[in-house]
Amino acid sequence: MLKKIELPVTGMSCAACAVSVESTLAHTEGVKSAEVNYANQSAIIELAEASADLEVIKKAVQSIGYDLLIEKPQAEELEKQQEEAYKRIRKNTIASGILALPVFIIGMFWMHMPYGNYIMWALTSPVLLVFGRDFFTNAVKQAKNGKANMDTLVALSTGIAYIYSTFNTFFPEWLASRGMEPHVYFETAAVIIFFILLGRMLETGAKAGTNEALKKLMGLQPAHVILFQNGTETTVPVGEVKRGEIVVVKPGQKIPLDGNVIKGSSYVNESMLTGEPIPVGKKPGDKVFAGTINQQGNFQFETTKTSNETLLSEIIERIKIAQGSKAPIQKTVDKVTSYFVPTVLIVAVVTFIIWSISGYEDASLRGMLSMITVLVIACPCALGLATPTAIMVGIGKAASMGILIKDAESLELGRKTDTLILDKTGTITEGKPKVGMVHWRDAQINEHMLIPVVEALEGKSEHPLASAIQNHFAHDGVRPEINDFKSETGKGVSGIAHGKLYRIGTLKWLQSSGVSLDHKLIQKGEEHLENGSIVVYVSEDTSLIGVISITDKIKAGSKAAVEKITQMGIEVHMLTGDQEKTAATVARSVGISHYESGMMPEDKANYIKALQQKGKTVAMAGDGINDSEALVLADLGIAMGKGTDIAMDAAKATLMHSNLQDIPLLLQLSKKTVVTIRQNLFWAFIYNIIGIPIAAGILYPAFGFLLNPMIAGAAMALSSVSVVSNSLRLKFSN
Template identity: 55%
Template sequence: METLTLDHKIKKETFPVEGMSCASCASSVESILSHTEGVNKASVNLATNSVLVEYNEATPSSNLKAALQSVGFDLIIDAENREEAQEEVKQKHYQQVKFRLIWSAIFTIPIVVIGMFFMDWEPGKYVSLALAIPVLFYFGRSFFINSWKQAKHAKANMDTLVALSTGIAFLFSVFNTFFPEFWLSHGIPPHVYYEAAVVIITFISLGKLLEERAKSSTSTAIKKLMGLQPKTVRVIIDGSEQEIAISEVKTGYTLIVKPGEKIAVDGTVSKGSSYVDESMITGEPVPVVKEKDQKVFAGTVNQKGSFQFTAEKVGKETLLSQIIKLVQEAQGSKAPVQKLTDKIASIFVPTIIAISLITFITWMILGQQDAFTHALLTSIAVLVIACPCALGLATPTAIMVGVGKGAQNNILIKDAESLEMAHKVNAVILDKTGTITQGKPTVADIRWENEVEASILLAIESQSEHPLASAVVNHLKEDQVTSAMITDFESITGKGVKAKAENGQTYYVGSQRLINELGIALESSLETSIDQWQNGAKTVIFFADEQQILAVITITDQIKVSSASAIERLKDMGLEVFMLTGDNQQTAQTVARQVGVTDFKAEVLPSEKADFVKELQQKGKIVAMVGDGINDSHALAQADVSIAMGHGSDIAMDVAKMTLITSDLEYIPKALKLSDKTVKGIRQNLFWAFIYNLIGIPIAAGLLYPINGFLLDPMIAGAAMAFSSVSVVLNSLRLNSIKL
């Protein structure tokens, strides 16, 4: 590996990788890139088929691509359409696997029927041969191609075992088809095993399709974030309004933002004012007022007003782009996904090959007159009975059933990694807004001094652009209040609104600051109540005329009914529960007290949420993060297990490994229990996948021959292999009966 000097700047970039199918592939990609000149470090994320590379900026990315292409993989380095290209490749590959499985099954069925029920029909051998050739060498060619790639680098994986067992079984059957007299002269029936070879290919192809199906349904998180930016923007150039592509925006341009539009880049308001929904960045539900000289950020959404702003940060410098970068790095920095089956296969495959060779050599030395015959039959039987069909199905079948069970219970689970990890969780971090609370402002109470003017309040708030106004309007309409006629409506920026009624009186709706400026005194009892409301995490709004207060309105973001009981259940499971929020200390303390959380942090920035996750991880905690906003996405990507609330932002749901369709927190402990049951199912499947091998391999090798003269027929070995697959599937289906 090259030692990088101070003159060389290190560049971090995430690239999609094509051609990875297992942990061995991921390890190869890491190893090859890490030893490529100019590369400091490479970390593969098999779940996203991507690699995070730290490399010298002077090193062309085409060098990285060439290094991987030389060993059969590929790197997508197109900077503009990288994610789209990866998605297209994934969909194409899924359709190819599906096509191969369907046609493999079509050709396999008649071969199995002939092999099982018409084994003495002489022409059946030639029919089976003709049907087996396309199954092995066209529809199943990837197994042979991949095993050859592994062999060139002195490595072996499950593809190696599949290729060896099916290839030898096929060649042995071809020999018996055309030269049956060789075995007849030794008094041995010349059996053919075409059905064993093709069934192996078809079963393994099914397992691969199940895995690809899970992967293909997972959309790209970065693509969701990119969707927050408009494709085009309106700018003022030389005094005229023009529409240009967002990629053409430069620092210093003046952009126009109309009601309902997304803000394209970071900048400062130069003209006009409006309320902007920044919940996708801050996670807080209440839009904030933006007026001259205030900052606006890419990806946030303008409300009813319009304004102009000066672009200050464009392209990769915007806050949204920084969030994208943080999510990419958090995903890429995770350890490569080490599937349990591939871990076992890395030992299992070479061991079986060695046992088969030892079996052959032992029989050649000790087998006396039928040494070659017995050596060949036993070594093939070892390979056939050890074929990892059940091993290939063990994880995906349990995952598919577990995922289906989760979906029935409003829990969407993306992959095996999250299921394997979730049952180990011992610390849960909950976002406040939209997770513990509803995330929607509602009127808690209206204290009237004179309820006659309710229709005037409704009329004023109906015209107000303030985000809390809609909560008041909804509340009054539920009380069957009808709107009055008003004139001279005016917005008092940062304080409230005012308007005239038909009686000529001027009315005001706004903050305590507005009331103080009008010179309206507050009674001591009311001031005490206001303090209590604010301590209870409520926002206070005043409705007044020019002389007195007519009503006091309290607005709150209500705590979900299930939050306290769900947190109590998590504690009962022995988990530590933490709450993080961007809200102020007073509000955070009130909410934490009401739901029973003793450990919480307030006024936390998005990056600080991820830092807190890291802090717990460094203490040895297995951390689950639960959130619903873009501001949670970095922390969700960093956590060991990430859970998104279904009503939250697309990016939160996309980054998270689990999504709760419901907003009920009671489903978090259910998700953890489902993980525990599914992992147990996977382990049981692996037991059934291997028990036949552990019993059958010594018998296949001829262990019983010196005792009772028994040699395992490769046909029986193939049946045992098939039965182990049936056992795995049946055991996976048992997960449907569990209660969460």
């Protein structure tokens, strides 16, 4: 059985690093597939078998200069590691900046001061060999495995400048005797290292902001719980609590784990899950969920899940996996990046050769500087950050609005949606049907015998309408035994009681089963249908004996949501298994002109296929098991958070608040995210397309302009920061 895990990766410094790690993982024994995300420094690995040796996979990653944390740290520990890494890069940046500044001043303005070259050499050496040593050690590790990345570019460019300048400092006569000025470029090497470190420091700080929504969710679960053991209360870390233990919750506290109330009562604010601001009453037997807030009253509950299994932890894990997934456009970028660094190395060498044979004064020196500039300015970081940072912010923004998005592809698909299909019950309506009226055929019907039969039959069904009927007919008497029970999706239920065959379901189904019609009952049913009620019929053997009308209120925001979606240029359809008149009334009430009634699950699926064959990009919103096939077939499946687990598993996005007004928010966010990705990619590509030829010296013959490597280093650093900053704008979008 395949197993998918997400593990942190350390040591990655650019998009090419992520491509390198991904390639290594994909070719490692025991790994079926791998996706490495540079933006959140993690790898999603699909193991070929659950028993795959993670140590072997870890060593494979270590062999190319990175590390895989197979003993996945807790969120707090990982955050601490990231904070320490940020402090380390900040310290190196500040130290290199302090040393690079005098080197820059001497090199640019006082280059002929006594012992100037020696002073610059003394200050530059620690910048490269201490504060920037990671560039060189990582480049060597990459070279050993026949690979290259951003560190390779930095190490080559600064290393060449440093070695050349050091040689000219201690052996100036070698060039001087050949009629050449022994220039030094310590300021170039020192300032480039400083700017790249500065860019990474700003980038690390900015990337931390992309996960704020996730941190807020993680913060909902308290770190400690109060256990009730042997008559006393003990405070322990939440991670140590097992299933079946008794937890005490006091007023104002967050509920630490999922469980069932066993003692006491209170009201709990569950708005983080449901979006409903009104606290929900809790009494023995009721479920409570981690992250929700106890309003008043003490109670005890028995844990049903550990800290890693709660609904809250599942939501967090889904968001993390979604943020780590790749949009289709990112896979193209990764492919480009994998060829990018080797191409840049070739361009740099060619630049040097062309300059060397150009015949210009000091051609070799100019060629060396141009080669260094090409290596510096060609950093693919901005390219690698363009898509994943926007995806991370977009998915995090959605989570903060109560919308869980399963993967990056789903977020990208929302933009293309031109047709939205809505289920009726539980999606447009509240999904809390109640029995309105009951009509029996005549006075001879024995209601006292019939009511227990109806309740018993519906008690075996899982349909939302079944529970409404069961609740309405609830009685204290003994239920009859039901034999040969059958449930036919979208049609009804049947079973034998007291030696007679009873059916409860649609009129069409009863009629096709050979039940004779009673015109008075049918007329009553028609009257309720005209009022928008759902009508089910009851038969005994082959006779129609009763009509039950059921009302399901339309959600308050459904009409406004449909109007907004229509204004966005999206065609809205409603598909339901209910009767035509009920469907027509509901569709008319919310402003939907395209609707179909009496739809079986396979009918919904075929309807979606037909639309897709016409070239439509279809989104489907539903909440029930009967919607699961349609949700899978739709280009974008959207499940209601209050629906079934099967529907949520099948869908690509889940509306935790079960509010249709979240659908236009999701579609708008999708468009904004894709626009942001395109903006990021445009600037990243333009930066490299324009920057590399200028760095190579293409403007020199016509304008005498040669780009300074230091300026190239600053521009490269700022390009990465600008891409991340542009992505962060999504957080503040409406």
